[in-house]
Amino acid sequence: MSKADEQTVDGDMTTPAGAGTDEDTILSVENVSKHYGGVVALEDVSLSIKDNEVLSIVGDNGAGKSTFIKLLSGVIPATSGTFRMRNEETGELEHIVLDSPSMAKRAGIETVFQDMSLSMQHDVASNVFMGREPTKGGLRGKLLRRIDREYMEERSIEALDEIGFEIDPNAVTEELSGGQQQAVAVARALISDPRVVILDEPTAEVSVEGSQKILDLIEELQASGKTVIFITHNLQEVFDVADRVAVLRSGSLVAELENDGTIDREDLVGRMTGAIQ
Structure with missing residues (x-):
């Protein structure tokens, strides 16, 4: 593993080599911090997220994840710092503002x-389209805001099929398994055709079988x-x-590691706890 593949920090954080400049970077986080008064939740984090990669963020409780x-x-x-996203048309990394969920979606x-x-x-279709229900075409449909239920069901089936799940769009959500519910949540995210999908502890509340389905789902997304x-x-x-692992500890990014067979559980735990600097 080269020094470019791994970054450890002692004291002040330095911008990783190539942050915001690598040709395969889709999203660049540059010197980002978040303070709550005198409490530092995140300090001077820089991270380049590559196009079409699966990046895992790990760390103990309170690490800043x-x-x-x-x-x-x-x-x-x-509180400070910059976010940049690669423009699909120009290929350039451009500054973006992430001050609301709608801006992130945009x-x-x-x-x-x-x-x-x-x-x-x-039901499933209602959850997939929650807050952005399509209306039927024509003046009457728009004026009366008549929901296009047929489209919702068809598109829900398609979105779920894209990630390997076959779920009845009319099924009541609470009757689904944990893995199926997670799939519905992901399908809702995919309706807008995002470039980056963030999954926060996706297997935390599901069975072993459901966890494997979600890992398969991650591979389908990639x-x-x-x-x-x-x-x-x-x-x-x-x-x-x-593909890669970013390790947070006490609000700082302390390591970026390639998942290439050279790291193991003991190594990761050591970096998360500070036993390995």
Whole structure:
């Protein structure tokens, strides 16, 4: 493993080599910090996220994982730092503002949080299109805001099929398994055709079988051309599907590692806890 593949930090964070300049970078995080008064949740983090990679973010509780994801998804604004996204037309990395979820979505970033934010009493199609229900065409359809239920069902089936799930769009969501519910949440994110999909602890509340389905789902997302960022406490999942691993500790990025067979559980745990500097 070269020094370009791994970065460890002692003291102040330095911008990783190639941050925001690599030809395969789709999203660049540059010197980003988040402070709550005197409390530092994230400090001077720089990370280049590559196009069509699966990047895992790991760290102990309080390491800054949730803060980092909330910044990328526009839930909270950064105290300082810059985000840049590659423009699909020009190929250039351009500055983007991530100060609201709608701005993140507009930039092409969709996030599925751990709680999934599903309405369990509603059916699958309603959850996939929650908040952006399509209306029927024609003046009458638009004026009366008549929901195009047929389109919702057809598109829900397509979105779920794209990630390897066959679920009845009329099924009540609370009657689905944990893995199926996670798939519905991901399908909802895919409706907008995002470039980056963030999954926050996607296997935390599902069975072993469901967890494997979700790992398969991550691979399906990558195969379809998406960039995937996922947070997990299960290190085996990291070794199973991640291309790279970013390690956070006490609000700082302390290592970037290629999942190329040269790292193991002991190595990761050591970096997460500080036993390995």
